Amino acid sequence: MANDGGTPPAKASGTYRIGGDLQVDRLGYGAMQITGPGVWGDPKDPAEAVRVLRRAIDLGVTFIDTADSYGPFVSEMLIRQALHPYADDLVIATKAGLTRPGPSDWRPVGRPEYLRQQCELSLRHLGLDCIPLYQLHRVDPTVPLADQLGELALLRQEGKVRHIGLSEVTVEQIEAARAITPIVSVQNLYNLTDRGAEDVLDHCERNDLAFIPWFPIATGDLARPGGPLDAVSTEHGATPAQLAVAWLLRRSPVMLPIPGTSSVAHLEENVAAALVRLTDDEFATLAKATLAKAT
Template structure:
């Protein structure tokens, strides 16, 4: 059965910690800020005041890892984070991404030109109010630009002290291995959840190499949460929502897993973070694993 750990005013602390790059500890259950923008991940959020409340509440609940990107808005998301949280708590890590241009809503285009990456990193620093980004992730590898040039640009910015650690997003094991020949990669962010485990090989590689695995879209449950389905049944028995069970499963799945569930609602945020208080026993974990 599921065991709830003792309640706390900072439930994210119960998710455990992972040290990015071996020297930057964060609580494993983080927050993805993408939904704090307008429709199509474009423009201002529908409720800017609630967006600020969500960010501040996340930190109050013990979230120490917030994921964003210059392309969210674009730039709107980073500026909102600064408005809500700057000056940042000493233990708060803001991870951002660059390498995608945004001509309009729902339009995402990889751009790995070194000059573009430098431009976007400089803007991220300004918008976030930082002198250095603790984790800067290449949003997508641009197939039109040699990988060595894209990563070389990030390595140069790292040498200049503007990036602490480098991560990747949506890559294969082969791309990850190639990238590690050029830079020290401390994280990888791929689509992964209980219902979609197409990146299982990347997760296994990341775990073997002690690289953080940041699953985006982490609480998609699909048919598993349908009435009478395994997640629905488990949630009824144990008094936890399907989303909470899906997050608890991710945290149990691997010690390098850093889920970043996103929401624009304070109530939904509190529900998500409370998933850190759940512990799946072996039988429950295996049942959900097999169902997915």
């Protein structure tokens, strides 16, 4: 793992154009953890949260993912406090469709009037005239999909949203959504040890849709002493978490990992994963180890 000392490390992750026009460096930052415990309320150290966001930009991050439900709204308002006015190359993605009755409590609501209300609030809290990427946080099974995405399409037509994305969906739901309005991204649970969304990732790659894996840093038993991650860690002088992110970046050109943290030190470690270059054999070994564990 090496850096030339001048180029921000996130730049080593390569680039991707979301929707064909929003170019970002592929290793981004997920802003869920800068809130309080249970993703509820203010963080214990708001000043550190601001430092984390500003340091992410220093490290070359150009893609930040958040949601109205993180706090709620705490994450979005911290982003504005730390980074507004935004750099021209910074893409901020947010989401709506999950309500928060309390800490660690998440409930889908996809009523059109609710989604519109949340979009207006996110615009205000983030200090934006148009949200670059607006994602349906969850599909509400009690509301027709056409009503949920139809409202997001209206917001797009009105210039309040530039692109529309989905979260936690199946291939069938992606195609149903694309029949209603253009979709540019999918955010599903996916990491080295949990690859249940493999079919969704493959579908995104075939259709040039950004795939944003949430909970990207997971190593589990693979990092045990003598395990496959442990051996590769020694070879690269990298942590197992860095290898997990490096594996994701290698897995697909449409992959946009967004590891999140509330500390500057951890952020710097995460972003340094962009400097790790796995060999073909190392990539295959880690992939096979995961499949063997799953079976």
